[in-house]
Each structure stands twice: as structure tokens, then as C-alpha cells.
Amino acid sequence: MSSSHVLVLNCGSSSLKFAIIDINSGAEALSGLAERLAEQAPLIKYKYNGAKHNIDLSAGDAHQVAIEKLVELVKQLKLDTHLIAVGHRVVHGGEHFTKSVLINDNVIDAIKQTSALAPLHNPANLLGIEAAKKAFSHLLQVAVFDTAFHQTMDKQAFLYAIPHALYTEHGVRRYGFHGTSHYYVSTQAHKILALPENNSRIISAHLGNGCSVTAIKNGQSVDTSMGLTPLEGLVMGTRSGDVDPGLFSFLVNQLNYSAQNVDELLNKQSGLLGISELSNDCRTIEEAAAEGHAQATLALDIFCYRLAKQIAAFIVPLGGLDALIFTGGIGENSDVIRAKVVSMLEFMGLSIDNDKNLAARFGNQGIITSQNTPCAIVIPTNEEWVIASDAATIAQEQ
Known part of the structure; x- marks a missing residue:
């Protein structure tokens, strides 16, 4: 296995979806979901070499514990030496981000500022980022935003007919989501349909x-x-x-x-x-x-x-x-x-x-x-x- 794999993390409020993907082939070396985090009976379900497995967590265990268990699993399966980066799905990038970016302190601050627009999603995404930074301190962390693809919309499409100051002072506008999905399938359509x-x-x-x-x-x-x-x-x-x-x-x-x-x-x-x-x-x-x-x-x-x-x-x-x-x-x-x-x-x-x-x-x-x-x-x-x-x-x- 070559060093051409990325760990993808999609951190929700009570779940953590993950996959290790070979960027050359698109194949998933490992995939899974940690669910019911911070609740009763949390667990990690994962698939490796075509077989499905579970890892039980303790009641109340949250994202940090789930990522620590994921790190143990990745090392146990000897997949850690092949990783080159961690990619994070971030739901809301506001107007700060028009493309995916390397995560640094400024990026984290911007995601925090935008949390008011996505209070259920961005704080959870930040939990995943912070946990991954601790667990994979040697790897580069990258944020990929659901909203970025829609930053090409014109004002006539994204502005609401409300007092303009709500946009200029508070960022109230239409942002759109599922951008990563819409981008992917549209690029595939261009290829398939010529x-x-x-x-x-x-x-x-x-x-x-x-x-x-x-x-x-x-x-x-x-x-x-x-x-x-x-x-x-x-x-x-x-x-x-x-x-x-x-x-x-x-x-x-x-x-x-x-x-x-x-x-x-x-x-x-x-x-x-x-x-x-x-x-x-x-x-x-x-x-x-x-x-x-x-x-x-x-x-x-x-x-x-x-x-x-x-x-x-x-x-x-x-x-x-x-x-x-x-x-x-x-x-x-x-x-x-x-x-x-x-x-x-x-x-x-x-x-x-x-x-x-x-x-x-x-x-x-x-x-x-x-x-x-x-x-x-x-x-x-x-x-x-x-x-x-x-x-x-x-x-x-x-």
C-alpha cells in the first residue's frame, strides 16, 4: 500500500463518519461510523476487507474518545503509515471560503465565527478537527466546505428581500449546502454525457x-x-x-x-x-x-x-x-x-x-x-x- 491515503472525517453532533481512501484509485481501505456519541450505548461500526465489525464504547463517550479508538484501529490495521492528510467536512464556511483550505488558527477562528449560522453543525465539525489534530498531530488537516461550491451565485440569487444591513453587518443571505455532492455529480455528468x-x-x-x-x-x-x-x-x-x-x-x-x-x-x-x-x-x-x-x-x-x-x-x-x-x-x-x-x-x-x-x-x-x-x-x-x-x-x- 502506497502513502497516498487520506483519512476523511465527517463529524456530526452525535456521530462521526470516517473513511480511509486511496486517492489514486478511490478505493476505501477502511470505512465506518461512530454513532450515538455522548449517549447510551455508543459504538463504532466499521468495514475492513469486506467484513463488518463493531467496537463498543462506554456510555457518554464522545468525539474525542471515538477518534482515539479510531486511531488505535488505524494503527492496529497498520494503515497509519500510509496517510498523507486528514480531510474534514465542514458544513458552513459562510463567505470566508470559496474552496477547500489547509486548517490553521485563522481558519478555525473563521469556522467559529460562522457557527452562529450553523449551530448544529459547525461546533460538531470543530470537535472533530480539534480531536483529529491531537490524534494525528503529524498530519496536515484540510477543511472542505459544503457551502463553497455555491459561492459563485450572483447577489440576485443569494440575497433576501430584507433590510440590506442584515447582510452587510450579519451575513444574512442564502448560502446553500450539499455543495460537495452537487459538485461531484455535475463533474461526473460532464464526463458521462460528454x-x-x-x-x-x-x-x-x-x-x-x-x-x-x-x-x-x-x-x-x-x-x-x-x-x-x-x-x-x-x-x-x-x-x-x-x-x-x-x-x-x-x-x-x-x-x-x-x-x-x-x-x-x-x-x-x-x-x-x-x-x-x-x-x-x-x-x-x-x-x-x-x-x-x-x-x-x-x-x-x-x-x-x-x-x-x-x-x-x-x-x-x-x-x-x-x-x-x-x-x-x-x-x-x-x-x-x-x-x-x-x-x-x-x-x-x-x-x-x-x-x-x-x-x-x-x-x-x-x-x-x-x-x-x-x-x-x-x-x-x-x-x-x-x-x-x-x-x-x-x-x-x-
Whole structure:
């Protein structure tokens, strides 16, 4: 094994996703997830040489302990000598970062400053960075930002129609997220479809528990559905997406909700879960809908309608369409949702091919429409590869 591997860390508030990736081949030498951190029964699940294993942690163990256990595992498997860098996913870079950067004190300060815009994500990302710096002090640490890809948007796309001082003094604007995923699948689409990067119009739909759509013109993000936070835009697993801002006043003044109650409602109790009253898992809802569950059917209908409406709206900044990409857990696997959405977009020249749509699941990519221009295509995302690649590039430049 050559010294061409990067450790990728994606640190959430109660989880830590990790992988060691060979930047030459893209192969994962090790991958896994530490979950339920700082809670009861935390554990690390990992895959090595095709076999799955678990490491039990003690109740209350958090990120630092999980990374220490990960270090022990990496050394035990003799993978540590092959690492050249650690790449960190950071959710919110604000306007500070337009690309991935080598982490230093100034970068950490900027991530801290931006934490007010992503209070659930950036502090957790910082925990991972600090823990990794202690555990892998000999390695370069690189930050890769979800928001960076969207920094090419014009002001007409990213500003809200609110007092301008809120932007100039407090950074209130639309930032967008899932940028690493949108970037990856759009670059893959250019290769697969032989689209010239300097003359292409792509809409990328990243659909998972969190969902966003991005309009990509000539390789650059020109508009995206998420905003100041990941709450704006589409219906998601537990997030409402777009609602009337007046809902906040109604809930607070009429129903005596606190600001925290409203935040909890819109972020954790809404979306597919809130409508269906069953689950935030699309598979569960699809199964229930197939059995005639009315609210599950309604949840799918609302999800697909809002998605199709957003895709159609992005024809405006693009001036046309060459390709529509489906990616993310739902986008890559739900032939039901893809078929419903494409059927709503037939006026744009899209027409689903049922056999191709069924074939493009469970890791398989492919065009799912019967016409080639424009086309809808499924492309599995690989955010870890982008993080590893950026980290390796920056490390090799030092």
C-alpha cells in the first residue's frame, strides 16, 4: 500500500463518519461510523476487507474518545503509515471560503465565527478537527466546505428581500449546502454525457434525509434551494422546507410556542415525518403508500410536487436544460419518486423509461429517460472522494 491515503472525517453532533481512501484509485481501505456519541450505548461500526465489525464504547463517550479508538484501529490495521492528510467536512464556511483550505488558527477562528449560522453543525465539525489534530498531530488537516461550491451565485440569487444591513453587518443571505455532492455529480455528468463544462446546463437534485436542488451553468452553481440554513427549500425527511415566515408569529403568539419549540418543529418534526405521521424514511413511506395509507401517499405527493416545481423554476437561471441528475439516498434508489417527478416535467421534454429507471438503483448509475436531450440520469454521489481528493491536493502542495 502506497502513502497516498487520506483519512476523511465527517463529524456530526452525535456521530462521526470516517473513511480511509486511496486517492489514486478511490478505493476505501477502511470505512465506518461512530454513532450515538455522548449517549447510551455508543459504538463504532466499521468495514475492513469486506467484513463488518463493531467496537463498543462506554456510555457518554464522545468525539474525542471515538477518534482515539479510531486511531488505535488505524494503527492496529497498520494503515497509519500510509496517510498523507486528514480531510474534514465542514458544513458552513459562510463567505470566508470559496474552496477547500489547509486548517490553521485563522481558519478555525473563521469556522467559529460562522457557527452562529450553523449551530448544529459547525461546533460538531470543530470537535472533530480539534480531536483529529491531537490524534494525528503529524498530519496536515484540510477543511472542505459544503457551502463553497455555491459561492459563485450572483447577489440576485443569494440575497433576501430584507433590510440590506442584515447582510452587510450579519451575513444574512442564502448560502446553500450539499455543495460537495452537487459538485461531484455535475463533474461526473460532464464526463458521462460528454457535455462541455463551459457550455452546459445541469440541475442536480440531492435527495436524502436532507434535500436540495442546484442549478449548475457551465460548471458553476448559479442558484440553489437551501438558504441561510439547510431548512430552506424542499420538503425533507424531518425538515419542512419553505413555509410562510408568518407561521413563526402564529405559532409563538397564538399557540404559545417558544422560539426553540418552533425550531424543533420545523427541523425535526416536519417534512415526510410530519405529513405521514409514520416515518422520515422514504422506504417506509413508499411501502405504506403502496398499501393504501392515505397520509403516506400525501407525503409522497407533496414531496414530489415541491421537487418538480423547484426543478422547473431553475430553468430560469439556466435558460434551458441538458441534464437532470438524481443523487443521494432517495435520488439513487427511489424509482417511485423519480418516476413521479419526471412525469410532472414531461413538458420539458423528459419522459421516463421504466426499465432504465428500475435498473438505476442500489449503486447503479444510468440515464432513466427515453430521450437523450434533455435527459434525467442517476449518479451515485461520493462526497468522501471529493474531500479526500481536495485534502491530498492541498497536502501535496505544501
